[in-house]
């Protein structure tokens with residue numbers, strides 16, 4: 112759900128807005144609407160869903176403007192995106208103002224039912240450091256979901 116206007120102010124949202132100002136980036140209606148949508152939910156929203164919610168919160172906002180805002184916030188590393196299932200991409204607010212790494216959680220996706228599951232990013236730290244040490248390759252675990260089969264689907268599959 113999107114945070115309603117009378118809800119308590121969000122420290123995370125304030126921190127991102129502050130960061131935009133510090134970088135001399137404009138806090139446009141579209142950018143603010145995108146940040147508010149992402150701050151107000153733990154859902155995995157794609158660009159269309161974000162645009163629809165942003166437009167509902169700020170009537171008159173053009174979708175193309177929202178997409179541009181989303182892209183720019185990604186370039187500024189204030190929003191992360193994850194590729195899930197086919198062409199779909201979902202977005203999260205990046206972690207700001209904490210000592211937690213960017214991409215504080217990463218994703219699993221079931222290839223059978225398409226459910227997306229959040230897992231702590233540090234689950235992949237041993238793999239990440241090994242790949243960096245052995246192959247000098249830095250993985251970006253927040254950038255794509257790891258594919259597999261969820262418990263529910265495996266239970267169904269094993270039932271005759």
Ligand SMILES: [Zn+2]
Pocket residue numbers: 221222223224225226260261262263264265
């Ligand atoms: Zn499943």
Ligand SMILES: [Zn+2]
Pocket residue numbers: 155203216217218229
């Ligand atoms: Zn997530």
